[in-house]
Amino acid sequence: MAIEIGGKSIETDEEGYLVDLSDWTEEIALELAKSESLEMDEPRWEVVNFLREYYDEYQIAPAVRVLTKAIGKKLGKDKGNSKYLYELFPYGPGKQACKIAGLPKPTGCI
């Protein structure tokens, strides 16, 4: 599979995750969000940017608990919980937000 942006074709896997992390741009994030029927507002960008920073440092997406804590710090304590994150990303912050952030899908017994 692939997504087309500005005449360029970007390769994705069967589920629409970027194959090459370094292909990612904000423009592509917008396109990926569109395919998930999500509007990229301020809080969603916060999550996506945090995921990218974390991945850059650790080569994996953060644990849900680490993510909720970080978002709580950035957006206010009342937002630092998985319920809020599921409001932002109904298919799961881990999976859906990772896709938009251009990260591979976390898999395992999760």
Added chain:
Amino acid sequence: MADFDTPEYRKYRDIPKLEEGTMSDSAPFIAKPVFQGPLGFPGELVENWQEVAIDKMGDLLGKYRGLQVYLDSCVKCGACTDKCHYFIGTKDPKNMPVGRQDLLRSVYRRYFTFAGKYFPKLVGAKDLTKEVLDDWYSYFHQCSQCRRCSVYCPYGIDTAEISMAAREILDTVGIGQKYCNEIIGKVYTIGNNLGLPKRALRDTLLDLEEEIEEETGLPIKLPLDVKGADILLVTPSADFFAEPHIDGLIGYAKVFHEAGVNWTLSSHASEAGNFGMFIGSYENMQDVAMRVRQAAEDLGVKRIVHGECGHAWRIAYSFWNTLIGPWDFLDQNYPIPQHICEYTWDLIENNKLNFDKSENDHRVMTFHDSCNVARATRMGDKPGGQFEIPRNVIKAVCNHYYEMDPETTKEGTYCCGGGGGLLTDDLMEIRVKGALPRMEALNEVVEDHGVTNMAAICAICKSQFSKVLPYYKMPMDMIVSVHQLVGDALILTGSKEALEALEAAESSEE
């Protein structure tokens, strides 16, 4: 959500009317060549696949006597037909256990029995065509290897074994399942199913320690790679990552802390799970398991305790001795291996732990028996310990507990719907449909007793339920870890809460 209908709860629990082919399109993503190689399998369908497959079948028949007996002994009595949750949820006859077995059996008959070689039609023998191979790939990935059907079969035919063999044959001809094989690869390169590198693991644990200290005021640790520790805890990597798993991990840490033992996690064996079993590959199962032995030897521990993981407990309990034994370097005074529920229950029985059960009063509990624990292992030294010990632990820490329909618990438990390597998004339809009988039983105790939460001791069950509960209009956080309940009620010596309780008691005496 995806484009299929969540099944309705059944009014009558009789054998569903067959609907042929309802799930014939269900098949998981195929593993890319990069994921096949490291496991010792060809990257894609080999040219002479038919020959390779039949050779492999012969090889497996020679190696596992049980397999041949299972393939020979079915008398088509029909006792198993409605015992599979995937059949109940999909009505597809190839999801009846006997229907599933027949996919392999008909080919076995054709190539390995006299009658099948010369009079194939008479005995329902079939050539191995590409169509048959595709059917195998589809329907052997609609079996969670839960072994429920075998309980009701008069000959004890174990469809799980047949599924494992079929998947091993598929891998050998180059058709692997992406989900399982990618994950096994991550264990080899990184150390766990998640692909959580050591540094990320360490920092996640430090983060959690901070959180526990904020809550309790106590320096409760989640030690990693501590040489000379007494206990090595091996637990599914989901416990470091997902909800509600992580609360179970915090629970283990609190118990170890209160018991005052020197314990450790290992970055080399940061995974209890072992998908080698799901794909039926003895070699891969052994390689994955070997990491635990290596870690135990390198760290010089005396005991190994298992966290809440269903199939890992089966592998440890039933296969470890042959796979990676002997365990002569461990302390023989303790069970080898030991389950965390056994460990905690032993402390409770010896009055080493104190609880404030009212901490769990907002919960009305029930318990889901995980299939591998229920039907393939034991705990403690009495028969049925694998049923009683987790329940005893829950009842020791919760005031409100109700059982689900006994047809759906203990040895008759229904799989969560996501076991055996099916816990992947590309199999969501079969996962949701297969959850039907468990959801029905849960819904009953919700309606009859106001049950608010269901506990489980398996990472796969926990993840599967948090995904499928919303399809059945129940909240995803209904599912909890048993050790989350333990951790919430445990009175920690010297903690903020314990001190407050002490002060309150003293001032009321004055």
